[in-house]
Amino acid sequence: MERTTRPPIVAVMGHIDHGKSSLLDYIRKTNVTADEAGGITQHVSAYEAAHEYEGETRRITFLDTPGHEAFRALRARGAQAADIAILVIAAEEGVKPQTLEAFEAITEAGTPFVVAFTKIDKAGADVEKAKVSALEHGIYLEGLGGSISYTGVSSKSGEGVPELLDLVLLTADLAELSADASQLATGYVLESSQDPKRGMSATLIVKDGSLATGTFAVAGNAIAPVRFIEDFTGGRIDTATPSQPIRISGWSELPPAGTPFCVAKNKKDAEKLAAETGKAPIRAQVEATENGVVVLPLIVKTDVTGSVLAIKHELAKITHERVVVRIIQEGIGAVSENDMKTAQAAGGTVIAFNVGTDSAARDFAERTGIEIGTFSIIYELKEHVERLVAARAPRVTVEEILGEAKVLKAFNTSGNKQVLGGRWISGILSVGDTVKIDRRGIHVGNAKLINLQVARADVSEIKMEGEFGMQIEGRYEAAGGDTLIAFKMTETK
Secondary structure, three states, X not given: OOOEEOOOEEEEEEOOOOOHHHHHHHHHHHHOOHHHHHOOOOOOOEEEXXXXXXXXXXXXXXXXXXXXXXXXXXXXXXXXHOOEEEEEEEOOOOOOHHHHHHHHHHHHHOOOEEEEEEOOOOOOOOHHHHHXXXXXXXXXEEOOOEOEOEEEXXXXXXXXXXXXXXXXXXXXXXXXXXXXXXXXXXXXXXXXXXXOOOEEEEEEEEEEOEEEOOOXXXXXXXXXXXXXXXXXXXXXXXXXXXXXXXXXXXXXOOOOOOOEEEEEOOHHHHHHHHHHHOOOOOOOOOOOOOOOOEEEEEEEEEOOHHHHHHHHHHHOOOOOOOEEEEEEEEEEOOEOHHHHHHHHHHOOEEEEEOOXXXXXXXXXXXXXXXXXXXXXOHHHHHHHHHHHHHHHOOOEEEEEEEEEEEEEEEEEEEOXXXXXXXXXXXXXXXXXXXXXXXXXXXXXXEEEEEEEEEOOEEEOEEOOOOEEEEEEEOOOOOOOOOEEEEEEEEEEO
């Protein structure tokens, strides 16, 4: 069978506050039929929209990829699964650091894209200024020295959205997207989760071929018999076609987000494919510490597998000379008693992201005092772990040099006390300071400054050039030519 044109798969990416979600919401409300829109659940990671283009109704699949910069790894995966990207840039703010991260993810994946200047209805919007901002950061727009198409949009009024979708479909036509629906499906896992009713479920995006009931889906080590297929609305269909987002349940294990999938006609072929393409599951281990580096063990429970990737990406940014963060166990669903027991055995902490804690785990936490950190915002999760790292860091004693003086002459000694004449070199020497006696680079021993005099008058400190008298107390005697170094030891994290 010949290859035919397929709908484009589009990822909307950009800065967290630049209107990505609002744009997707507007398209969802206006370009998805009422019946379909009513079936969309909160955690849908992809959906199909329709748009009238050159007298023909065309389908577009949108990937609801995260906009937070911590989800850069997922965005990069989304760009791999996507045919086209929309880079959103707020007309009132221009390019931000997270905009550049999204831009880099798109270009690294080699994905064609268009720019949407959002929030053009805002009072402070200035599309021309935003264009200049884009050019200054290497985003070369059409008609301004580059070839990247763009338009301004308002997610509130819908202004510019039809033109944006026109650009998307024009870009798709230029890319000549095609598929052979007669072949067995291939594509990517967009998301996976533990469903209390259906078991292990995964959202897939079909890039080529078709997936029908009665076959087997294979993603890495995971296998799922395709007993039924759900479209993005939750409705059941018999066959999934190219560019369609679908949900399959009954996996042998949760396939990670971004994993390529393929289809086998029977279980035997599926097991063979899994053996050939699957990777052995990674089991996190607590590594031995060396040179005073301490491990902070974390048990991470999340709502979906994509959240684990995002958390790992964000936690990788936390660096400390004496502490390393290690996720020793990860999973989907509520925090369980088993998670708490693992934390207790490892001396670790439990992190729950968008999930709850079952009653047995709560009771265990109350009995043992093991902390459960519950979060729905990844910034706050990272800040919490940073505090844990600071608390876990071993204290280090640091020597701070206060001042130095040269011994010009040693006078009388009485018991452990010695009178000396000296000359200031640097810093401040104060009565009560501990001093090191340095003899031509060799540490003789320590003593205590018990008296300082200038012109036979007692003073509390010496901090300027000149000669002075002093008395030290200790087991070790200083000699002419020695250097006295006043210091103190401080503890630091």
